[in-house]
Amino acid sequence: MTLAITNLHARVGDEATGKALLNGIDLVVKPGEVHAIMGPNGAGKSTLAKVLAGHDAYAVTAGGATLGGADLLALEPHERVHAGLFVGFQYPVEVPGVVNGEFLRLAYNARAKARNQPEVAAKDWAPKLAEYIRQAEAPEDFAGRGLNAGLSGGQRKRNEILQMVVLDPLVAVLDETDSGLDIDAIKAVARGINAWRRADRSVVLITHFQRLLDLVQPDRVHVLVGGRLVESGGPELSARLEREGYGRWGA
Amino acid sequence: MTDAPSEFSAQDYKYGFSTAVEAETFGAGLDEAKIRRISRSRGEPQFLLDFRLKAYAVWRGMQPPEWASLHYPPIDYDGIQFFSQPKKSGDGTPAYASLADVPKEVLETFEKLGIPLDEQKRLSNVAVDAVFDSVSIATTHQQKLHDAGVIFCSFTEAVHSYPALIERWLGSVVPTADNYFAALNSAVFSDGSFVYIPPYTRCPLELSTYFRINNTEAGQFERTLIVCDEGAQVSYLEGCTAPKTSKHQLHAAVVELVAAQDADIKYSTVQNWYAGDPETGEGGVYNFVTKRGACRGARSRISWTQVEAGSAITWKYPSCILQGDDSVGEFYSVALTNGRMQADTGTKMIHLGRNTRSRIIAKGIAADRSQSTYRGLVQVARKAEGARNFTACDSMLVGKRAEARTYPYIDAQRDDAQIEHEASTSRLSEDQLFYLQARGLSEEDAVAAIVTGFCKDVLDELPLEFAAEARKLLTLKLENSVG
Numbered sequence A: 001m002t003l004a005i006t007n008l009h010a011r012v013g014d015e016a017t018g019k020a021l022l023n024g025i026d027l028v029v030k031p032g033e034v035h036a037i038m039g040p041n042g043a044g045k046s047t048l049a050k051v052l053a054g055h056d057a058y059a060v061t062a063g064g065a066t067l068g069g070a071d072l073l074a075l076e077p078h079e080r081v082h083a084g085l086f087v088g089f090q091y092p093v094e095v096p097g098v099v100n101g102e103f104l105r106l107a108y109n110a111r112a113k114a115r116n117q118p119e120v121a122a123k124d125w126a127p128k129l130a131e132y133i134r135q136a137e138a139p140e141d142f143a144g145r146g147l148n149a150g151l152s153g154g155q156r157k158r159n160e161i162l163q164m165v166v167l168d169p170l171v172a173v174l175d176e177t178d179s180g181l182d183i184d185a186i187k188a189v190a191r192g193i194n195a196w197r198r199a200d201r202s203v204v205l206i207t208h209f210q211r212l213l214d215l216v217q218p219d220r221v222h223v224l225v226g227g228r229l230v231e232s233g234g235p236e237l238s239a240r241l242e243r244e245g246y247g248r249w250g251a
Numbered sequence B: 001m002t003d004a005p006s007e008f009s010a011q012d013y014k015y016g017f018s019t020a021v022e023a024e025t026f027g028a029g030l031d032e033a034k035i036r037r038i039s040r041s042r043g044e045p046q047f048l049l050d051f052r053l054k055a056y057a058v059w060r061g062m063q064p065p066e067w068a069s070l071h072y073p074p075i076d077y078d079g080i081q082f083f084s085q086p087k088k089s090g091d092g093t094p095a096y097a098s099l100a101d102v103p104k105e106v107l108e109t110f111e112k113l114g115i116p117l118d119e120q121k122r123l124s125n126v127a128v129d130a131v132f133d134s135v136s137i138a139t140t141h142q143q144k145l146h147d148a149g150v151i152f153c154s155f156t157e158a159v160h161s162y163p164a165l166i167e168r169w170l171g172s173v174v175p176t177a178d179n180y181f182a183a184l185n186s187a188v189f190s191d192g193s194f195v196y197i198p199p200y201t202r203c204p205l206e207l208s209t210y211f212r213i214n215n216t217e218a219g220q221f222e223r224t225l226i227v228c229d230e231g232a233q234v235s236y237l238e239g240c241t242a243p244k245t246s247k248h249q250l251h252a253a254v255v256e257l258v259a260a261q262d263a264d265i266k267y268s269t270v271q272n273w274y275a276g277d278p279e280t281g282e283g284g285v286y287n288f289v290t291k292r293g294a295c296r297g298a299r300s301r302i303s304w305t306q307v308e309a310g311s312a313i314t315w316k317y318p319s320c321i322l323q324g325d326d327s328v329g330e331f332y333s334v335a336l337t338n339g340r341m342q343a344d345t346g347t348k349m350i351h352l353g354r355n356t357r358s359r360i361i362a363k364g365i366a367a368d369r370s371q372s373t374y375r376g377l378v379q380v381a382r383k384a385e386g387a388r389n390f391t392a393c394d395s396m397l398v399g400k401r402a403e404a405r406t407y408p409y410i411d412a413q414r415d416d417a418q419i420e421h422e423a424s425t426s427r428l429s430e431d432q433l434f435y436l437q438a439r440g441l442s443e444e445d446a447v448a449a450i451v452t453g454f455c456k457d458v459l460d461e462l463p464l465e466f467a468a469e470a471r472k473l474l475t476l477k478l479e480n481s482v483g
């Protein structure tokens, strides 16, 4: 399934007092591809991820996005997930009182139901989840933890990867999943992503660091500054960015 | 203020309809003559009239309590109808002889509320006593209960059929002078339920009373008394709704539970009285309720579970007097407030016997501009060697304008009493909802997941038939506030 973003403009807030954050993004991610998006803080990277996920703090003012040819932006957030999109957030929120393992079952079943696949009963979930946890290289005790409540920043990122694996998307957008992780955790996350990759699955990695891109090789690297993709290139671009920074785009 | 139920658009309260039934009332306000009239019209024995008159005298000398974190203008007791019942072709007998005598509109009301009373449609494993305004309409499954020796009937019927039991137990747990609202109730109570479980009997059905205020001018003052004899066991549930009105309706109930040695009483409430207009706070039920259980015998157990999701004001502290050695008291509570609702609720655990144990799990969810207060007292008497309590109070705030408070009072006269207290406050935000939606849950499922997670320890205590219903109710209410 191809994710195609065309001339995407978005702002936060209302027309009068709001602020334009995305100013015409064009990006095509084909099945099997790995794209990296890099850029300075405040460039609009997380905004792009949240607009794709359907966060209603942002209004799309022009352009659009399709997933597998269907209008992505016309869907409710949960329908986007059912259509095959997953967005891993830079700052996963805590949801008090919700147990991670039970939540993952609800999420799994919502997706299964949308695909007309059998749902999993509570009693059959534990072994299935254990297998997902193994695949995602997440800590074993994640099933019984809170949904991000009581997890460190790094653990939350690893929980995002676990959610991705459980939800079985075709396009994953991962926003700074590597930030705040030590090198061993980054390696575990990268192994999780690589194990999940397939010819029909694509991933967009939003990152500041070459370290992750050494472990998950991108096909294309894009530079996002001021709500626009100002340059695109092959894997060599990320190494140059790490050396030179974003100064030449005035950032 | 208008007399007719008005339609509020802001929030959908699906039980807000009113049924056009001709009501027989004694007019507004209260005096001794009215109390005599209530008593006479119901053909009550002398002891009950005396009980009422004494309570009325006590009430007149009392002041409404002011210690709760509740704000409301003084209640005009002269404007309240203290007795209201659907009109019938009157021969003066207090209860309906059979379903055939009950006005059709009233039966339809209960059917609309999901409580069909006729033989074909009634709930198969729950015996229901349906109370409409001041009067019990019908009690189902009488034969099966009778075979087990269980008495489950309206209070009115109990007064006539089992006067000795009523005289013995009425006011034995909640004395008339206990508090302002209990005194008022004792003077004017009309109907409610009476339960007696004989020794070593496990009640074969869930017992349930369904209270409906229909007359928009009337207060409801029901009285429930449950006596569980030695080694007996019962699970009882009450549900409540009222029509939408622009006036405040007063509901002042008294519930008394008595558990003999080794007896086990489980009392559950799903309260969804009309909560008033969510924007203006106009209308809604004032719910001032006194509920208390006495664990009189050794190893007895009383467990309160409540889901309080309605009422403009809730003032309610279901309590346990742990008299018998090794007796156990439990309180599991969810209080959901939204709009302009105010809840001041909690429990009292009074440890008198040795090795008595109590457990308090209170969850408060406060949304919009509502206020939620947990107020609890754990008291350990000097004789209560080995007493133990565990209390956990969790509050969840939805939005920025709601308020939650916790007042856990401890009064221990022994140094070796083990009293543990945990408390937490969290916040439910749109970001959390979005996060769950971004993992494939619909908004409704997202709210339900959060509510279920937060309230799990309490919902798990409800009888199965009602747990799903309660979850749906909470989800629906909360969705209105976060959506």
Ligand SMILES: Nc1ncnc2c1ncn2[C@@H]1O[C@H](COP(=O)(O)OP(=O)(O)O)[C@@H](O)[C@H]1O
Residues within 6 Å of the ligand: A012, A021, A039, A040, A041, A042, A043, A044, A045, A046, A047, A048, A057
């Ligand atoms: N919900 C929001 N409300 C107000 N400003 C926002 C909001 N989201 C993002 N912004 C602003 O938009 C800009 C881009 O933010 P973001 O997309 O998070 O950048 P990046 O992820 O590239 O660091 C920043 O200046 C940020 O402050």
Ligand SMILES: [Mg+2]
Residues within 6 Å of the ligand: A045, A046, A047, A090, A176
């Ligand atoms: Mg960011």
